[in-house]
Amino acid sequence: MHPHLHTKDNKNCEEVMNALEECHARGFLWKSMGMCTKAKHQVNMCLRVERLERTRQNREVAKEKRAKVESVWAEIDANS
Known part of the structure; x- marks a missing residue:
């Protein structure tokens, strides 16, 4: 497998990736x-x-950031 596939994000797939590597090794x-x-x-x-x-x-993180930015802009608009 490519080294970038063996990252912390893909640890749940390690077993099936090892099975594919074993198959390719044949x-x-x-x-x-x-x-x-x-x-x-x-x-x-x-x-x-x-x-x-x-x-x-x-997507959830982006929604939270967007809500924070919108609240800051609303506060700026209210104070100006």
């Missing part, structure tokens, strides 16, 4: 015959779930 013919397709799909789905969770968390 050799080129094993991969080229499509024997690793299921493992690859599982990795993709796991990483997708992780990405969607990070997106949700980032």
